[in-house]
Amino acid sequence: MTPPHPMDLIPAPVRIEGPYRCGFLLDRRTTLSAAPGTETTERWLRATLGAALGLPLREAGGPDRRNTVRLRIDDTLGPEAYRLQVVPDQFVEIIGGGPAGVFWGAQTLRQLLGPAAFRKAPVYPELTPGLPVVGIEDAPRFGWRGLLLDVSRHFLPKDDVLRYLDLLAAHKLNVLHLHLTDDQGWRIEIERYPRLTEVGAWRARTKWGHRASPLWTETPHGGFYTQDDIREIVAYAAERHITVVPEIDLPGHAQAAIAAYPELGNTDVVDTTALTVWDTWGVNPNVLAPTEAVLRFYEGVLEEVLGLFPSTFVHIGGDECPKDQWKASPAAQARIQELGVGDEDGLQSWFIRHFDRWLADRGRRLIGWDEILEGGLADGAAVSSWRGYAGGIAAARAGHDVVMCPEQHVYLDHRQAPGDDEPVPIGYVRTLADVYRFEPVPPGLAPEAAAHILGTQANVWTEVMENRSRVDYQVFPRLAAFAEVAWSALPAPEARDHAGFERRMRTHYRRLDALGVDYRPPAGPHPWQQRPGVLGRPLEGTPPNV
Numbered sequence: 001m002t003p004p005h006p007m008d009l010i011p012a013p014v015r016i017e018g019p020y021r022c023g024f025l026l027d028r029r030t031t032l033s034a035a036p037g038t039e040t041t042e043r044w045l046r047a048t049l050g051a052a053l054g055l056p057l058r059e060a061g062g063p064d065r066r067n068t069v070r071l072r073i074d075d076t077l078g079p080e081a082y083r084l085q086v087v088p089d090q091f092v093e094i095i096g097g098g099p100a101g102v103f104w105g106a107q108t109l110r111q112l113l114g115p116a117a118f119r120k121a122p123v124y125p126e127l128t129p130g131l132p133v134v135g136i137e138d139a140p141r142f143g144w145r146g147l148l149l150d151v152s153r154h155f156l157p158k159d160d161v162l163r164y165l166d167l168l169a170a171h172k173l174n175v176l177h178l179h180l181t182d183d184q185g186w187r188i189e190i191e192r193y194p195r196l197t198e199v200g201a202w203r204a205r206t207k208w209g210h211r212a213s214p215l216w217t218e219t220p221h222g223g224f225y226t227q228d229d230i231r232e233i234v235a236y237a238a239e240r241h242i243t244v245v246p247e248i249d250l251p252g253h254a255q256a257a258i259a260a261y262p263e264l265g266n267t268d269v270v271d272t273t274a275l276t277v278w279d280t281w282g283v284n285p286n287v288l289a290p291t292e293a294v295l296r297f298y299e300g301v302l303e304e305v306l307g308l309f310p311s312t313f314v315h316i317g318g319d320e321c322p323k324d325q326w327k328a329s330p331a332a333q334a335r336i337q338e339l340g341v342g343d344e345d346g347l348q349s350w351f352i353r354h355f356d357r358w359l360a361d362r363g364r365r366l367i368g369w370d371e372i373l374e375g376g377l378a379d380g381a382a383v384s385s386w387r388g389y390a391g392g393i394a395a396a397r398a399g400h401d402v403v404m405c406p407e408q409h410v411y412l413d414h415r416q417a418p419g420d421d422e423p424v425p426i427g428y429v430r431t432l433a434d435v436y437r438f439e440p441v442p443p444g445l446a447p448e449a450a451a452h453i454l455g456t457q458a459n460v461w462t463e464v465m466e467n468r469s470r471v472d473y474q475v476f477p478r479l480a481a482f483a484e485v486a487w488s489a490l491p492a493p494e495a496r497d498h499a500g501f502e503r504r505m506r507t508h509y510r511r512l513d514a515l516g517v518d519y520r521p522p523a524g525p526h527p528w529q530q531r532p533g534v535l536g537r538p539l540e541g542t543p544p545n546v
Contacts, residue, residue: 008507009111011172011484013138023088023133026053031060035072040239041102042071049110053129054122066090071102081139084108086131100241104172108136111511118514142440144403144455145486146175147479152182154462155223156471162236167515169240171483176237177245177315177457183255183278187224190304193261193297197224200260203277209424209464211281213535230308246309249317250298251288251351258286264294266325266332281463283320290326290335290347295354302358312365313382316355319369321348349375356381367403370395386459388546389442396445396452404440405457408543410482412474413461415538416520423473423531424464428543436481436501437493458482464536469518473529476519480508
C-alpha cells in the first residue's frame with residue numbers, strides 16, 4: 001500500500017522533517033503503548049484505525065518495545081500541540097501537550113497511512129501499510145475551530161450528527177455549534193415542557209427552495225433529539241476532543257416555541273394560538289414577549305440544557321429579532337417604561353443581559369450573534385460575528401471575546417460556483433480558493449484586541465439542504481480549506497499557496513471518497529446533485545468586505 005506524500009497533509013502542519021524511505025510497517029504484531037492521559041486516542045486508534053487496516057493493535061508489554069505505536073504526554077507543549085516521529089524499523093511516537101494534542105497527532109498518522117485508513121474495513125488485506133521516516137511538529141493557530149450545523153430548518157438524525165463529529169475530528173476541528181431551535185423546529189427534548197417537541201418539532205410542509213419559490217414539499221418534516229441522544233452526542237464528541245456548543249435562540253427565531261406554548265408570544269397584538277411551526281424561510285415577526293413568565297420558562301429550558309452540555313459557552317442567538325410586535329404591544333411598551341431601558345433595542349439588550357447574568361451565576365458564558373451589540377453588550381458576553389467583521393472588531397476592541405464567522409466568507413450554504421448547475425444557489429459565489437484565502441483576524445486590529453479573537457467558525461444553514469447528502473455537498477470540499485485556515489499558521493491571504501493546497505486536495509478527495517462524503521467535485525456537480533427548477537437567491541459580484 002503506497003502512502004501519500006507527507007506534504008499532502010490537511011491541515012498543513014507547522015514543520016515537517018523528511019520524508020525519507022519507508023521506515024515502519026504496521027502489521028498484526030504491531031502493538032500500542034498508551035501512557036496515562038492518552039486513553040481517548042488509544043481507544044480511537046483501535047476502534048477506527050485498527051478496523052480500517054485489520055490490525056488488533058494489542059497492548060504493548062512495555063514502553064520500550066519495538067514495532068510499537070507509542071502515545072505519551074509532554075506538558076511542556078501546548079495542550080493541542082503534538083510531535084509525531086517515525087523511527088525506522090523501531091516505533092512511531094506521538095507526543096502531545098495534552099490528551100487533545102495526542103489525538104490530533106493520531107489524525108495526522110491516519111493521513112500518512114493513505115486513504116484506505118479512512119475506511120471501516122480493510123480493502124487491501126494482503127498489503128502491509130507503511131509509514132515514511134518523518135518528523136512532524138504541529139500546533140493550532142486558534143483554540144476555537146468550529147462548524148455550525150443548523151438542525152432546525154432541516155433535521156439531521158442523530159447518527160448523521162455523530163458522522164459529522166468524525167468528519168470534524170478528521171480535519172482537527174474542535175467545536176460543533178448545534179443550532180437546536182428556530183421558527184421551523186425545536187430539536188431538543190425538554191422534560192418539563194414536553195410540547196416543545198410534541199408540537200414544536202414538527203411542521204406540516206416545507207418551502208422547497210428559497211422563500212420566493214412557488215414550490216412546496218407537502219411531506220411533514222421534523223424530529224428531535226431525546227436527552228439520551230444529546231448525552232450520546234456530547235460523549236461521542238468528548239472522545240474526539242470536540243466541544244458541543246448548544247444554541248437556544250431568543251428572543252427572536254421563536255415561532256416553534258410559541259406554537260407549542262402560545263403564552264410565550266405577544267398575545268396582545270397577535271393570536272398566538274393560531275400559530276404553527278413555520279413552514280417557510282426568512283426573518284419571522286413572531287418574537288418572545290418581554291415578561292417575567294417568559295424568562296422563567298427559558299430558565300427552565302436552560303437548566304436542562306446545562307445538565308446535558310458541559311460546554312463553558314452557551315449560545316442564545318439574539319439575532320434577527322424584529323421589533324414590530326414590541327412597538328405595537330401595550331404590554332411591551334409598559335415593560336420598556338418599567339425597566340427604564342429606553343426603547344425596543346434596550347428591551348432586547350435586557351433579555352440578553354438577564355441570561356448573561358443567569359449563565360454566569362452557574363459558571364457558564366453567554367455567546368450570541370453580533371446583534372447582541374445593539375442596545376449595549378452584556379459585560380461577560382462573547383460575540384459570533386456573522387454580518388461581517390465589523391461586529392467582531394467592535395466587540396474585540398471593547399474587550400469581549402469573538403468568534404469570527406462572517407457570512408461573506410464562511411457561510412457554506414452560499415453557492416460554490418456561478419451558473420445554473422449549482423443546486424438551489426444562495427448568496428455570493430464562495431469557491432474553495434475563496435475560503436482558503438479567508439483571514440479570521442482583520443488587518444489593522446491592535447494586538448490587544450486581536451487577542452480576543454478566540455477563533456473562527458464556518459456556518460451551515462440548512463433551509464435548502466433537505467438531507468445529509470445536500471449538507472455534504474455544501475460543506476465539502478470547502479471545510480478542508482477552512483480547517484487549514486483555522487489550524488495552520490498561513491501567510492497573508494494574497495501570499496497563500498492555493499495551487500499547492502489544490503495539489504494536496506487530490507489526495508484528500510480520495511480520503512473523502514473513503515469516508516463516503518458527497519462533496520462537490522472540482523469539475524462541478526454530478527447530475528444527481530443538481531436541483532433543476534428549484535429557485536435559489538444568487539447574488540452577483542464580490543461580497544462586501546464589512
